Amino acid sequence: xxxxxxxxxxxxxxxxxxxxxxxxSAIFIFPYDMEFYGKLRYILPTAxxxxxxxxxxxxxxxxxxxxxxxxxxKHHNMLSLSLLAIFINxxxxxxxxFLLNYLFPSLKESRLWEMKRLILPMVLVLxxxxxxxxxxTNYKRxxxxxIFENFVPKIANLGAFCLFFFMGFAEKxxxxxxxxxxxxxxxxxxxxxxxxxxxxPDFNLDYFKKDKFYSEIFTYSLFGFLGNIGNYIAIRIxxxxxxxxxxxxxxxxxxxxxxxxxxxxxxxxxxxxISAPIINKVLANGDYDELDRFHKKTSLSLFFLGLVLxxxxxxxxxxxxxxxxxxxxxxxxEPVLWILxxxxxxxxxxGFNGHxxxxxxxxxxxxxxMLILAVLTISLNMIFLTYxxxxxxxxxxxxxxxxxxxxxxxxxxxxxxxxxxxxxxxxMYALIxxxxxxxxxxxLPDFEHNILNLFYKPSVVLIxxxxxxxxxxxxxxxxxxxxxxxKSLFKF
Numbered sequence: 001x002x003x004x005x006x007x008x009x010x011x012x013x014x015x016x017x018x019x020x021x022x023x024x025s026a027i028f029i030f031p032y033d034m035e036f037y038g039k040l041r042y043i044l045p046t047a048x049x050x051x052x053x054x055x056x057x058x059x060x061x062x063x064x065x066x067x068x069x070x071x072x073x074k075h076h077n078m079l080s081l082s083l084l085a086i087f088i089n090x091x092x093x094x095x096x097x098f099l100l101n102y103l104f105p106s107l108k109e110s111r112l113w114e115m116k117r118l119i120l121p122m123v124l125v126l127x128x129x130x131x132x133x134x135x136x137t138n139y140k141r142x143x144x145x146x147i148f149e150n151f152v153p154k155i156a157n158l159g160a161f162c163l164f165f166f167m168g169f170a171e172k173x174x175x176x177x178x179x180x181x182x183x184x185x186x187x188x189x190x191x192x193x194x195x196x197x198x199x200x201p202d203f204n205l206d207y208f209k210k211d212k213f214y215s216e217i218f219t220y221s222l223f224g225f226l227g228n229i230g231n232y233i234a235i236r237i238x239x240x241x242x243x244x245x246x247x248x249x250x251x252x253x254x255x256x257x258x259x260x261x262x263x264x265x266x267x268x269x270x271x272x273x274i275s276a277p278i279i280n281k282v283l284a285n286g287d288y289d290e291l292d293r294f295h296k297k298t299s300l301s302l303f304f305l306g307l308v309l310x311x312x313x314x315x316x317x318x319x320x321x322x323x324x325x326x327x328x329x330x331x332x333x334e335p336v337l338w339i340l341x342x343x344x345x346x347x348x349x350x351g352f353n354g355h356x357x358x359x360x361x362x363x364x365x366x367x368x369x370m371l372i373l374a375v376l377t378i379s380l381n382m383i384f385l386t387y388x389x390x391x392x393x394x395x396x397x398x399x400x401x402x403x404x405x406x407x408x409x410x411x412x413x414x415x416x417x418x419x420x421x422x423x424x425x426x427x428m429y430a431l432i433x434x435x436x437x438x439x440x441x442x443x444l445p446d447f448e449h450n451i452l453n454l455f456y457k458p459s460v461v462l463i464x465x466x467x468x469x470x471x472x473x474x475x476x477x478x479x480x481x482x483x484x485x486x487k488s489l490f491k492f
Contacts, residue, residue, distance in 0.1 A: 014143065018150035019263045025158045026256050031325035033165050034256075038248030040157050040178065041255040043115060045236035046243075047122040052232050054089045054127040057224030058082040059134040061217050063276060064224075064359065066138040069207075075138075077202040082131050084203060090124045111244055118175050125182045132189035136196070137276060144192055148185040156181035223364045230370030231354075234377045234402065238395050241381050246391065253329055254336065254392040260320075261313060261341045264306040268348060275352060280359045291356070292420040299351030299422035304475040306348040307434045308465055310341050312458035315441045319454040336396040343400035346407060351422040353410035362417060369409050376402040426474045433472065437464040 030037040062082060069075045097120070101107045112119065129148070136145050156178045164174035193199060208214040238258075242251040275298060282291045317337055321327040358366050380402055384394025414420050441457045441464075469475055 014146045014150055018154050019259075019266065021151070021154045021158070022259050023263075025154070025161070026259055027320070027324050029158060029161060030252065030256065031327075033161070034252035034326060034329075035248045036164055036171075036252075037157075037161060038243060038250070038252035038255065040160060041239050041251055042111065042243035042248065043119055043122070043175075043178070044153065044156075045239035046112060046115075047119045047126055049229075049232050049236045049240065050093070050119075050123045051126045051130060052225055052229035054086060054093055054123055055130055055225070055228075056085070056089055057221035057226075057228060058085055059130045060224040060228070060358070061221045062131060062135050063138060064220055064280070065217060067280075070138070072207070074202075074207045076200040077204060077207055079131070079135055079199070080201045080203050081205070081208070083128060086124070086127050086131065090127065093123075094120065118179060122179055122182060125179075125186050129182070129186045129189050132186075132193055136189075136193060139196065145189065148188045152181050152185040220363065223367050224358070227358065227363075227366035227370040230367075230372075230374035233374040234370075234406075237374075237377055237381065238399060241378075241385070242392060242395060245385055250392050253326070253333055254395065256330065257333055257336050258340060260317070261310075261337055261344065263313070264309040264341065265344050265348060268302050268306075276355060276359065279352065279356060283356070283360050288418050288420065291418060295351055295356065295414075295420045295422050296424055299349060300424060300426055300475060302348040302351060303345065303427050304430055306345055307430055308462070310345055311434045311438050311461045311465065314338060314341065315438055315457045315461055316454050319450040319457070322450045323454075333392060336393055339393070339396040339400050343403045346404055349423060349427055350407040350411055353407060353414055353422065356414055356418065356420065357410060360418075362413075365413060369406060369413075372409070373402055373406040376405065429472050430469075430474050433465060433468040433474070437461045437468070440464060 059082075062078060065078070066075060069078045101113060107113060133145050133149060159181065160174040160178040163169040163177055164171060190199070205214075208217065239251055239255060242254055275294075278294065279291070282294065314337065317334060318331065321330040321334075324330060354366060354369075357363060357369075377398060380398030381395055384390055384398055388394050390397070411422065438461065441460045444457070444460060446453050447456060466477075469477060
């Protein structure tokens with residue numbers, strides 16, 4: 001657990017620094033032109049939805065089969081062939097995309113077609129980067145790659161926006177900068193991988209032909225692709241549909257709020273990258289008791305930290321919005337913040353449900369639940385879009401419903417198959433403590449200046465949570481708030 005915690009916190013520190021950059025931009029920069037920001041937040045999520053089609057689950061196969069190919073000295077062989085497959089898949093996708101638009105000319109009226117010259121090349125860059133990213137997790141190297149994964153999108157958004165709005169560059173020039181930042185990220189992945197372990201290109205197929213090993217990889221990749229595309233659609237579809245059917249401005253507002261509340265899930269990303277090999281090993285050994293202990297421990301860690309951050313955000317948001325140029329628009333959309341936050345908290349409480357399934361022999365089940373999630377999210381979005389006037393609030397409700405049902409299905413499945421269960425009574429105590437802290441902070445009188453309230457109210461929440469945790473013994477903070485653990489964080 002110490003390795004997991006140390007790497008997860010390092011990852012989180014970088015994530016929080018990236019979040020601070022994103023928050024600064026959201027407060028002081030992007031409000032000047034929500035429409036252009038909405039365009040940027042349309043481009044990247046749309047590209048990310050297409051990426052799983054091109055990657056076709058190969059990034060996950062580089063984790064799943066790493067132990068075997070590494071033992072045989074063929075891990076670079078697999079990496080090389082995976083990258084080659086990306087180029088082949090991309091060429092096939094491009095051909096199919098243009099053929100589809102030729103056969104159905106009405107598709108050319110979409111904003112995807114309008115921005116294809118930027119979005120399609122970005123798909124290739126992101127696909128190649130994803131393979132390198134997963135390959136490096138096998139060595140428990142997540143800190144440096146996170147710089148490319150977390151900081152680059154923030155810099156790309158900020159730089160492109162500043163070029164367009166403050167420096168008067170044309171949109172095409174701003175988009176060019178946006179794209180080049182992701183190219184630099186890809187080059188960074190390649191350089192770091194080569195520096196860590198010199199890349200040895202090997203495109204020989206003999207090893208994978210033996211005993212039809214390629215068939216096993218293809219099968220796993222296929223099911224990984226189907227599951228992953230469902231996941232990406234469910235996560236990114238909101239930005240795509242808001243941009244297509246409502247407006248870029250509303251997409252900018254929704255993205256702004258989503259970026260603020262998303263700070264609560266940053267540790268989850270880091271902990272999975274370092275936990276995946278551990279989960280894989282425990283599953284291989286069939287030690288389900290240890291899996292249950294690990295599952296409960298990581299779930300509680302994610303939920304408790306997420307709850308602390310959520311409580312601070314919701315009590316501070318009204319005062320934060322007061323400093324933003326479009327603060328009145330954000331305040332009117334505050335229910336979106338609460339709904340998205342609750343959904344994310346429940347997701348954190350379920351821990352690595354989906355990852356346990358995807359790394360087990362039941363990984364095919366992920367296809368079912370991921371596709372259900374994607375279909376449910378799209379369907380609910382269309383229902384709220386067509387039959388209500390809720391706007392982006394409807395998208396938030398749809399997101400919360402689909403994500404919660406998705407997690408409930410996985411909880412039940414994992415309990416039946418592995419007898420693991422992420423939820424515990426400690427989470428209920430933490431939830432009650434969190435709501436009490438929020439209510440106390442809200443009821444306390446405000447200062448005349450909102451800058452004081454912005455720091456004063458969340459501080460009250462933190463103090464109450466710390467005191468409550470001390471007496472209720474919800475989470476063992478003493479294991480981490482000590483000299484030895486803090487010193488260990490600086491050991492790379």
